[in-house]
Amino acid sequence: MANQNSLPLYEKYWYKHNYKRVTESLLFLLLLSLLAYRIISFNNYSFPWFLAFFCESWFTFSWFLTLATQWNPAVIKTYPGLLLQSVKELPAVDLFVTTADPVLEPPIITVNTVLSLLALDYPSHKLACYVSDDGCSPLNFYALQEASEFAKFWVPFCKKYDVQVRAPLRYFFHKPKFSTPEFNQEWLQMKDMYNHLSHKIELDELRKSNGDFEVFSDTDRTNHPTIIQVIRKNRECVADGLPHLIYISREKRPKHPHHFKAGAMNVLTRVSGLITNAPFMLNVDCDMIVNNPKVILHALCILLDSRGEKEVAFAQFPQQFYATLKDDPFGNQMAIFTKYLTAGIAGLQGPFYGGTNCLHRRKVIYGISPDNMEKGSSISEKDLKENFGVSKEFMESAADALEGRACLPNDINISNAVDIASQVANCGYEHATAWGKQVGWIYGSVTEDKLLGLIIHEKGWRSELCTPTPIAFTGFAPGGGPTTMTQQKRWATGLLEIFFSKHCPIIGTLLRGLTLRQCLAYMWIINWGLKPVFEVCYACLIAYCILTNSNFIPKDLGMCIPIAFFIIYKGYTISEYIASGLSIRAWWNNQRMSRITPMNAGFCAFLSILLKLLRISETVFDITKKDLPTSKDVEDDKDVGRYTFDESLVFLPGTTILLLQLTSMVIKLLGLQPLSQSGNRCGPGEIFCCVYLIICYWPFLRGLFETGKYRIPLSTVSISTILTYLFVHVCRRIIVG
C-alpha cells in the first residue's frame, strides 16, 4: 500500500489464521467424502439417498462459499493525525438519517442519533445533517426542533469534556468516572435538560403545538406533499458552531411507488445536492448512534488517501450493537459474522455496503466508474437531464459534484435552495430519469444496500472496512421472535431479488468488473435465501425416513463421516466463540437459531420470491421495531430472552417441522413403524438427527404450551397440524403403494 508521492493515510494488513483454514478445509473434505460415499454405495440407492445427496451437495457448496469468503481476512489501520497534517482543507460531509415510522422507531431514538451526529469531531460548518422522515410525523419534526435547542448546550459540553458517546441516551446510562466540582455541576445540569427533553418528546407534548405544525395539517403518511424545513442553520458559518439541521418528508401519494428506503435515500441525495452538495455523504439508520466522534476522520483517511482516492468507492463501518441481551438469545448480534466473515470480505474487493454506517462519495452515487474518474470527461447537458431530471439547479449541482467543484460553505443560501429542493423531493421527479436505475440507490430489492454495493463493485470500485477503536457506531439489535424473523425474512427476500435480477453477481463477474472471489462472497450472503429450501427438505427427509422406516444416514463405516463432521464442526464453532470472549451459551443460542431462523424466515422469503416471480404479489420493506434500551433491572429479567411469537405465517414452517419430528418420534416409540421392505431400515442416525432438531426447536416446543405472546398462536398450530397429518398420510400411502 506504500505510495511514493505521499505517506499513506491508511494501511491494510492481510493476516493468516492457519488453524481456521486447516479446520475449515478438513470440514470441506469430509463433506466431499460424504458425497463420494453416497455415489459409490450402489446398494443404498433409494429416494431418500438421492434427496440427501442433493441437499448435501448444496450444503457442500455453501461451505465452500464460507471457506472462500473467510480465507484471506484483512484489517486496515487509519491515521487521522496524518490526514490532518496532509490535507489543507477538510471536505464537506453531508449526514443522512432515515426514519420511517414514529411508533416502530421512537422519535427519542432518532433524536439521539442526530445529536450524536451534530456533536461529531469535525468542523461543524462543513457538516449538514438531513433527516428523512417517511412517516411524515409532526412528532419527529417537533422532537428534532427541541433537540436542536438542546444541542446548543449538549455539543459544547461534549467537546469541552471530550465525551466519547455523544448520544445522551447512552451517555447518561452510566455514572461518569471523571469528576471535578465544575464537571459534576454541568453534568447534572445536562442530565436534567436531557430528562426534560425526553419527557417532552415521550409524553407527546406536541399537541400543545405552535405555528410550525401547520404544514402537517391534513397530511396522511401515505398521502402528503413534500415538507422541507430548515430546523437550524449554521448562520455564522463557524467551525465550532452547530451543523445545519434539515427535516425532509418527501411527497407521498397512494398508487405512486416510493421504493422504501432506497427512495428516501435518493431524495436525501438530491435535496442535499441542492443545498450543500458535499462530496462525501455519511448515512445512518435512525438507531445507529455514533460511538466514536472521530468516525469521519477515520473514513476520510481511506477516501482521501492518494490510492484510495482512485480505487475506493466507500468506507463501511461494521454494524455493532449496544444494550444487547445477554448471550444473544435470538442469534442476531452477529458478533462472529463481524469478526470473521466481514474481515474475510474486507480482504477481497471490499465489504458489502451495509445500508448504514457508511461514507460514500457523491460522484460514485451519481454513477461514475473508476475509468470515468481517470478520463475526467465532462458531461453534456443532455446527459445531465436524462440522468438527473429536469431541475436546472440540480443539473448544475450534479455537474459540480461529478467534476469535483466543491461548493463553499459561505456560498450557500439555504432559504433559496429549500424552495427549489421541494421540487426534487416530489414523487413524480424521478419519472424518465436514471434515478433508481443507474443513478443513486438502485430500486428492485428490499436490501437496497447490498444491491447498491454490488453495482458499485461491478463497476470495478473497491470498498474498505473501517474499524477504529473505540467502535464507530452502535445500533439496536431486535429482540423477540417476530421482530427478528421480520428482519431476517426481509434480508433473505431482498438478497433473492438481487439473485434473480440482471444485477446477479454471477453476471457481474462474467460481464462486468466484479472479481470472482467477491462474487463468491456475494453468493455466500445470497445463499441466506437459497439454503433454507434445502434445510427444510432435509428436515422433512428425517421425518420421512422414520415414518417409512427407511434410511438416509450412512451405516457401518460410512457413518464415521457425518459423526466426524458433526464433532469437528461443533468444536470449531465453539472455539470461535471462546476466542471472541463469548460464552458457550451464546454459542448454543446461535447454533440453535441458525437452524430456526433460516427454516422460518429464509424459507418464507423464498416462497415470497416465487410469488413475486409469478407476479402474484410484490415484496415490501417491513420496518424493524426499535425498543428503547432497557434499564439495568429489566436487563436482569429472564423473560426478555424468551422466545415470542405472533400470528405471522413466518412461524408456520418451523412449527410444522417440529410437529413432524414429534409425530415421527411418537410413532417410533410406540413401535408403529412399518416393516422395512429393503434392508435399509431407519437406524440410530435418523433418530439422532430427529432428536437434535427437536432440541434446537426447544423454544418452539415450549411455545406449544405457554401462554400469551410466548405461545404459538392456535391458527399456526392448526395449520401445522393439518400439514403434518397430510405428510404422515402421504408417507403411509407410499409404503402401502
Ligand SMILES: O=c1ccn([C@@H]2O[C@H](COP(=O)(O)OP(=O)(O)O[C@H]3O[C@H](CO)[C@@H](O)[C@H](O)[C@H]3O)[C@@H](O)[C@H]2O)c(=O)[nH]1
Ligand atoms: O420505507 C422506508 C423503510 C425504511 N426506512 C429506513 O430504513 C432504515 C433501516 O430500516 P430497519 O427497519 O432498521 O431495518 P434493518 O433490518 O435494521 O436494516 C438493515 O437492513 C436494511 C436493508 O434491508 C438496510 O437498509 C439498513 O441500513 C440495515 O441496517 C431505518 O432507518 C428506516 O427508517 C425508510 O427510510 N423508509
Ligand SMILES: [Mn+2]
Ligand atoms: Mn436497524
